[in-house]
Amino acid sequence: QSALTQPASVSGSPGQSITISCTGTSSDVGNYNFVSWYQQHPGKVPKLMIYEVSKRPSGVSNRFSGSKSGNTASLTISGLQAEDEADYYCCSYAGSSTYVFGTGTKVTVL
Amino acid sequence: QVHLVQSGAEVKKPGASVKVSCKASGYTFTSYYMHWVRQAPGQGLEWMGIINASTGSTSYAQKFQGRFTMTRDTSTSTVYMELSSLRSEDTAMYYCARKGPDFDYWGQGTLVTVSS
Numbered sequence: 001q002s003a004l005t006q007p008a009s010v011s012g013s014p015g016q017s018i019t020i021s022c023t024g025t026s027s028d029v030g031n032y033n034f035v036s037w038y039q040q041h042p043g044k045v046p047k048l049m050i051y052e053v054s055k056r057p058s059g060v061s062n063r064f065s066g067s068k069s070g071n072t073a074s075l076t077i078s079g080l081q082a083e084d085e086a087d088y089y090c091c092s093y094a095g096s097s098t099y100v101f102g103t104g105t106k107v108t109v110l
Numbered sequence: 111q112v113h114l115v116q117s118g119a120e121v122k123k124p125g126a127s128v129k130v131s132c133k134a135s136g137y138t139f140t141s142y143y144m145h146w147v148r149q150a151p152g153q154g155l156e157w158m159g160i161i162n163a164s165t166g167s168t169s170y171a172q173k174f175q176g177r178f179t180m181t182r183d184t185s186t187s188t189v190y191m192e193l194s195s196l197r198s199e200d201t202a203m204y205y206c207a208r209k210g211p212d213f214d215y216w217g218q219g220t221l222v223t224v225s226s
Contacts, residue, residue: 001172003154036212038155045219046155051211089155091212097160097169099145104154 004029004090004102011108017078020105022090023071028100030071034093037066037075041086049088050075077107085109112136114206114217121223127194130220132206139187140164143209146180146191148202149219156202160209161189196224 005023012018022029022037029035035053038046048057050066053073063078073092077084090102117131132144146158159170161180168180174193182189189206204220207213 034212038213040155045205045216046207046213047216048212048214051214055211057214091155091157098171099157099160101147101155101157 001028001094001098001100004092004100006088006090006102006105008103009106009108011110012077012080013110014080014082016080017076018080018107020075020077020088020090020107022073022075022092022102024073024092024100025071028092028094029068029073031095032093033068035066035068035073036091037064038089038091039084039086040089046089080109082109112208112215114208114215116204116206116217116220119221119223121225122196124197124224124226126196126224127192128196128222129190129192130204130206130222132189132191132217134163134187134189134208137208140184141210144180144182144189145207145209145213147205147207147213149205150199150202153202158191158204163189193222196222198224200224 033053037050039049040046049064053068054066065076088105094100113135115133120128145160161168177194179192201224206217208215
């Protein structure tokens with residue numbers, strides 16, 4: 001199972017919106033609505049930000065939103081803030097009780 | 111509230127095995143699955159496997175088939191992962207994470223260092 005493809009880095013100025021893509025195949029992202037996104041600050045434990053493509057857990061800011069089209073899922077962060085600077089990972093169910101993570105994206109707030 | 115507390119850091123020699131525990135509290139242990147995920151230094155997240163805490167049934171990433179084993183003890187609400195035939199590339203932080211939905215709660219991580 002190959003890792004899902006994410007851009008290595010994305011940057012934006014405070015207040016702007018950015019979008020991180022997550023490209024898989026018809027065997028994972030394209031076939032299931034079980035894509036999730038995680039935020040990880042340096043030295044910290046990953047935090048669930050989005051699940052089932054577009055659902056937000058309680059306590060996660062509504063500045064974070066998710067979507068999917070075909071084999072590509074996306075995470076959009078609107079109103080970018082300094083605290084959003086972190087690594088972000090997507091994850092998809094891949095069938096037969098297996099999962100696959102994305103390669104990770106470093107978000108920089110300029 | 112939900113807590114997942116993992117065992118402490120380990121240093122192992124190549125070829126050895128390591129067993130890491132993850133003790134759950136704050137929820138009904140047998141109602142959820144548990145994932146194991148690892149992260150090598152400076153690298154991304156890698157899914158290793160999942161265990162049904164109720165039945166003990168498991169599913170493993172193909173990469174780890176044959177040298178990775180997950181078990182659970184319902185009497186202590188603890189899941190275990192054991193990785194054998196360790197090599198330097200297995201040096202990583204190992205996390206347990208509850209499935210419900212996806213990876214909603216994570217343990218603090220256990221650093222496993224493989225070095226001669």
